[in-house]
Amino acid sequence: MTDRLLFLGTGDSMGVPRVYCTCGICEEARNAGTNRRYRSSVLLETAEGKLAVDCGPDWRQQMERLGQREMERLLITHAHFDHIGGLPEWADACRWLSKKGHVYAPHEVVETIRSQFPWLHRQLIFHALDPEGFEFAGWTIHPWKVCHGKNGFSYAYRFDKTGYSWVYCPDSIRLSEEEKKPLHGLNLLVLGTNFYLEEAEPLSRSVYDMTEALGLIGEVRPEHVIFTHMSHGVDINKSYPLPRHVQLARTGLSYPLNLADKDRIVK
Template identity: 65%
Template sequence: MGVPRVYCSCGVCTEARTSGANRRFRSSALLHTSVGTLLIDCGPEWRTQMEHYGLRSLEHVLITHAHFDHIAGLPEWADACRYSHMKGHVYAPADVLTQLRTMFPWLENQLDYHDCSGSMVWGEWVVRPWKVCHGKNGFSYAYRFDKHTDQPYHFAYCSDAINLNEEEKAPLFGLQLLIIGTNFYKEESAIETRSVYDMTEALELLQETKPEHTIFTHMSHGVDVLEQYGLPVSVVMARTGMILELE
């Protein structure tokens, strides 16, 4: 729901309304490459995010799954494409594209859909999706990005996952960077009602998969970025507008 939550006056939401360290949009990332930019997920704050970075056009979006917080910006982006007399390009596995057609049947007037169920190449990156457990919400897709150049780099974007089995964990090994969703530091709700790792569970996953660096994203108002939580030095919490160099 982003932070602050409109109905909430907890300490984190109150801080987000004042100094703003905890002000958070729905999770997404923009990958800049030699062949252009690729947005990962297009949530309801898409227009605000574009304005924040001074961007006036966008051509390519990669979608993890068809939940509101990851796709609600698509209609507004499609309208922007219409007024700009351009076509946008959406990349996702086939079942996600089918869901988008059901939810927003008019979008293909302005957006071209591309099935990346197997893999896709984006500049120097090979991008591979794989299905991951999303708890009570069914499943999502995570993406692994591999750059096989004289300076190889491997990272994964896994925003919505919990209780991964051995097959689902396999692409998380051998990474320089893992970006993974953690709604809370410690979530007390019953496991069958949950859909995303908390930080304590994610730290256990990191002990097994051993990425060099990790960023916790998809954080609710249950996380205060001004707290330390005793995280390892290789783990940081995402901040709105964070910029990383992948090298």
């Protein structure tokens, strides 16, 4: 079995459509549904098991869409609600299934989650990661802290396995040279971009837009790039001026994590 990355959600912190909004993209999301976006999350699928990354408030809908009744392992990028809001529902599922879930995150993220949801330890086992990371299904997974603009910090994760390297970085902006170092030498970069071009005051922002991301990509030169964490400012049906090796994520996109199958993408 080829290891694959499945996109469970591709939306920003509020998802698409916005309840209050009647813009063309939100209306299309309500009707045709092409632009409907759950909060960002991915699932690493391997022959040895699955590892989800982030568990936002759309977790239940994402699981129903998969037809999946349980989840065993979760990696968390940071303790913002759009990335951890589904934890109580997962813990409740574990309770009814008489199982324990395993949560992996850096120590400070674990401590924040425990303070916000002090009862979760009854059903979820927390594993605080050290800078060396951990191993899963042959992948060596390294966390590192990245700038999240006005929202403080997040963590990105680099996954390395013989002959293949990829990074998941949904929430970042204005990365320093030190923060960019793990982005070099990648076969795949999954990067959060809220808009194609965001016009808000720079210091009020927390995630790259696509024009800024293209500058970053030009520096670190990944082989392939998938943009995720997109707001209702992004129309998935529109053709944006992006290089051939850059694509927009869609819910259900399944991407093979090896060189032999890289051109056989299931959308």
